[in-house]
Amino acid sequence: MALRSTSDRYKYIYGSNATRLDSDYGTGTDGPQPIRSPAEKKAATVPERQANPQKNTSGRKSAAALTAFDGKYTLIVAIAVFLCVAASLVYVRGTVRLYALSTQDSELKTEKSKLQSRQTALQTEIDKNINLEEIRAFAEEELNMVYPGSDQVIYYESDTSDYFRQYESIDVGN
Numbered sequence: 001m002a003l004r005s006t007s008d009r010y011k012y013i014y015g016s017n018a019t020r021l022d023s024d025y026g027t028g029t030d031g032p033q034p035i036r037s038p039a040e041k042k043a044a045t046v047p048e049r050q051a052n053p054q055k056n057t058s059g060r061k062s063a064a065a066l067t068a069f070d071g072k073y074t075l076i077v078a079i080a081v082f083l084c085v086a087a088s089l090v091y092v093r094g095t096v097r098l099y100a101l102s103t104q105d106s107e108l109k110t111e112k113s114k115l116q117s118r119q120t121a122l123q124t125e126i127d128k129n130i131n132l133e134e135i136r137a138f139a140e141e142e143l144n145m146v147y148p149g150s151d152q153v154i155y156y157e158s159d160t161s162d163y164f165r166q167y168e169s170i171d172v173g174n
Contacts, residue, residue: 139145
């Protein structure tokens with residue numbers, strides 16, 4: 001229900017469709033309004049529409065414009081659908097590639113652990129096959145190496161256990 005005048009607007013309680021029950025109800029500029037049924041209201045508004053032929057034709061024109069085939073709108077919708085499909089294909093491709101790479105990563109980690117265990121086994125085998133007596137005999141007989149004598153060994157004490165200080169000049173006390 002459209003309220004046409006200011007006095008009609010103030011006849012209603014704010015936020016409600018209930019009218020105010022005060023003494024000046026119905027004394028607006030239009031005078032007292034009769035209470036109508038919905039069928040009477042519809043019958044009263046139909047002649048108004050038919051009385052103004054220009055309003056009626058503009059309504060038909062706008063309805064015809066809404067139902068008409070619009071090429072620009074169709075093109076925009078087609079482009080939007082194409083972009084959505086393209087984006088979803090890119091997403092699916094990325095997901096598949098991610099799955100393939102994670103599978104490859106797990107395979108490479110498995111291969112790495114196998115190679116590390118094999119390296120550990122080979123290192124253990126090498127450590128078992130080292131014979132220090134054989135190395136000492138080879139060094140003494142073939143390379144003419146000898147153990148240093150007690151007068152050739154120099155011991156020194158360091159104040160710090162710093163690794164880099166071991167290469168400094170050592171005072172031998174000659």
